[in-house]
Amino acid sequence: LTAEYDRDDPNLTKRMQFMSVITISSGPYCRREEIAEKTARTLGYECIGQEVLEIASDRYGTARPKLAKAMEDASSIFSSAPNTRARLLAYYQAAFLSELTRDNIVYQGRSGHLFINGVSHVLKVRVLASLEDRIRLKMDLENLTDKKARSALLREAKARQKWSQAAFKVDESDPSLFDLVINISQIDPDRAVELIVDTVRDVKFQPMTYSVKCMQDAELAGRVRAALIESYPDIKVQARDGNIYVRVTGVTRKDREKKGLLIKEQIMTMEGVNYVEARVDMNILSMKAARG
Amino acid sequence: MSGQLSVLLLDDEPIVGKRLKPSLVKLGCEVEVFENPREALQRIKEKEFDIVVTDIHMDEIDGFQIMEQTHQKSNRTKVIVITGFAMMEVARKAMAKGAFDFIAKPFTPGDLRDMIAQAAKSLGMELQENQ
8 A cells, every 4th residue: 555655755645654553462372472573574564562561661660560560460450559550551551552653563462452442454463372282382482291381371361361351341352352363273373474464454454544543542642641640540531633631530629620720731731732621520429538 | 647636525414515615625626515415426427526525424325325336437536435423343344345535524624635635646636726
């Protein structure tokens, strides 16, 4: 689609400066990294994964191990305060979305598909393999017995289910969350790469004005939410064409007015923001608690 | 290739045609506006337009049928879909059925210009904007 255009040409219309994005997720030992890297090489895209943690950590001043734990470990989700969990996930999401808007990206990770929704030029792929194949691979790579590898994989699968339920209220392996699911116990990894490349070239996954705007809106909303979530843990943010709609709660009328003004002040200067509407709803539960 | 771009604009909400027509004329397009899909279809059968801009959700005939008929008349015509009910599934369906571009309403004159310019470019034509 874009081969005939110079994508750095400033006169080029917005849509043609973009290309499709691929997220590849899997459980452990499904050869996801290998498939993602080959896919990226074939398409001339960049393959990213763990780098997002680094970016989120640098940008939001949060220790990488803390972020990694929040992303990987279900127990951390349950043990950390809900506000901390939401904040860490918001930081990760903002970094992830900013990477996706860089374009020409194959993202590989366990749960990237949960952080972006409704963008038609994002192809979401799930790679899976039979438990027996995964056990064999884990045994080979980690020098484990069959029994140990099996129980570790089963334990991890349960933990991941718990994590995605706690963080997103979905099972991250639910096939309906994906555009393409490939079982590499039946389809060779090289063929899997061909299938992914063929699918992303389908016209359905090509950027259009609407999908480019959806991606830009998601990125901006993610960035605004990450900037405000520490002060407003219950924040909800929507973005459209640079217009930001924020909803938070406040206790008293004065508190609500103050919050509305502070939010506007804080985000009006952010890149890409043209207009801010802050709605501060009455928090009935907090009012009752304040009254005792 | 020079020449005036011929554009058919179909939306059953009169305000859309009223608002978009001046912008398209300013871009140097020759514009025919329709609110009734049947009348638009009749015109599409008669004339090969460079660009058809159509809504999706309309009574009796929807934008997908308009797109199909447009491409039956000429595969060269670029169809731009505009809708107030944009969703990923609808967007993908429109692209699969041959839409050139897809956008959610409301949109800015700049967005419209971008889409028309791109369609013109892919037709080997240029915008001849009126000052």
